Amino acid sequence: MARELLKGNVAIAEAALRAGVEAYFGYPITPQTELLEHLALRMPELGRVFLQAESEIAAINMVYGSACTGTRTMTSSSGPGISLMQEGMSYIAGSEVPAVIVDVMRGGPGLGNILPSQGDYFQVTRSAGHGDYHPIVLAPASVQEAIDFTMLAFDLAEKYRHLVIVAADGMIGQMMEPAELPPMRPLPTKRPDWALTGADERPKRVISSIYMSAEAAERFNLKVQARLKEIRRNEQRSTEYETDDARLLVVGYGSAGRIAHSAVVAAREKGLKVGLFRPQTLYPFPEASLSKIISRIQGCLVVEMNAGQMIEDVQLVAAGQVPVRFYGRMGGVVPVPEEVLAAIEQAYDSMSELSLAAPA
Numbered sequence: 001m002a003r004e005l006l007k008g009n010v011a012i013a014e015a016a017l018r019a020g021v022e023a024y025f026g027y028p029i030t031p032q033t034e035l036l037e038h039l040a041l042r043m044p045e046l047g048r049v050f051l052q053a054e055s056e057i058a059a060i061n062m063v064y065g066s067a068c069t070g071t072r073t074m075t076s077s078s079g080p081g082i083s084l085m086q087e088g089m090s091y092i093a094g095s096e097v098p099a100v101i102v103d104v105m106r107g108g109p110g111l112g113n114i115l116p117s118q119g120d121y122f123q124v125t126r127s128a129g130h131g132d133y134h135p136i137v138l139a140p141a142s143v144q145e146a147i148d149f150t151m152l153a154f155d156l157a158e159k160y161r162h163l164v165i166v167a168a169d170g171m172i173g174q175m176m177e178p179a180e181l182p183p184m185r186p187l188p189t190k191r192p193d194w195a196l197t198g199a200d201e202r203p204k205r206v207i208s209s210i211y212m213s214a215e216a217a218e219r220f221n222l223k224v225q226a227r228l229k230e231i232r233r234n235e236q237r238s239t240e241y242e243t244d245d246a247r248l249l250v251v252g253y254g255s256a257g258r259i260a261h262s263a264v265v266a267a268r269e270k271g272l273k274v275g276l277f278r279p280q281t282l283y284p285f286p287e288a289s290l291s292k293i294i295s296r297i298q299g300c301l302v303v304e305m306n307a308g309q310m311i312e313d314v315q316l317v318a319a320g321q322v323p324v325r326f327y328g329r330m331g332g333v334v335p336v337p338e339e340v341l342a343a344i345e346q347a348y349d350s351m352s353e354l355s356l357a358a359p360a
Helices: 008-019 033-045 056-067 079-084 086-095 121-127 143-160 170-174 214-234 254-269 287-294 311-318 337-357
Strands: 004-007 023-026 049-052 073-077 099-105 136-138 163-169 176-179 238-241 248-251 274-279 281-283 299-304 324-328
Touching: 004 008, 004 143, 008 033, 008 099, 008 143, 008 163, 008 170, 023 033, 023 056, 033 049, 056 073, 056 079, 056 086, 056 099, 073 079, 079 086, 079 099, 079 121, 086 163, 099 143, 099 170, 121 163, 121 281, 136 143, 143 163, 143 176, 143 214, 163 170, 163 254, 170 254, 238 287, 248 254, 248 287, 248 337, 254 274, 254 299, 254 337, 274 287, 287 311, 299 311, 299 337, 311 324, 324 337
Parallel strands: 023 049, 023 073, 073 099, 099 163, 136 163, 248 274, 248 299, 299 324
Antiparallel strands: 004 176, 136 281, 238 274
């Protein structure tokens, strides 16, 4: 198929349609509103369900109800709206129903502003509702990846009966670039055997997230942990650039990773042995691939559009083997390659000084 010029939010919405989304419930909030607007037009055209809820709390509970019927269901929002959805997200996790959420991240905390940020990293990877679970989190760095990861999100949600979040910062949602949309998938003709499909001649099905005894709740939690272990084993995704001979590794995701790529190219032109590692899954964090690289480098620089959140996962993988430095911008300020390059040069010089000071 031919590539076409697409805005990130519109591309995500159209990709969801082609993945077979059957029901969307959401509430407008910048910088993701074009996603909702596109689906408001296209879903009725295709005979599918679109409903603008009265709030994000209502929207996530509508997603919960729809997902219980085995319907491919999604919502989208930004930081403040995702915060309001936390309880419903935990109910979805506790009921083992598949659902997809798109978070187009904006500056915070509070209402903040409508500018790009990555301040939701903790919210989507660590909390996403109460309880011992993590959603799968995909982090695109381009409009094409936003399309591909939206398609993947529905596949993973149904494969694991799990909540999947596409975490795209506001820059990805608002930018336009050439990308290719996949063909339309057929809608499912049969509901899964756990879904609530109405009264018929079959055994009763119950979907619930409440367990009145501690033992029953623990059995369910052990089941969830086993699934998370399988997800960590099978679904780690990342991409690398010039890591084979790198002495300094730059780690960034989403737009920050894309900007860092330009800075790494510039550093290479200056003769610095620098590589880039870009996580594409924030959960499960791609620790296996990162660990292999860290075993052969001398230092690490994490670049984020926040005060430093993913850096904690990088530090856990590094486990003190190499120094891990940080460069970030907050509140919707987007770093430019030149300032990331300056941070790379500073980290590289510091790393070299440590090497010279080390005992022979």
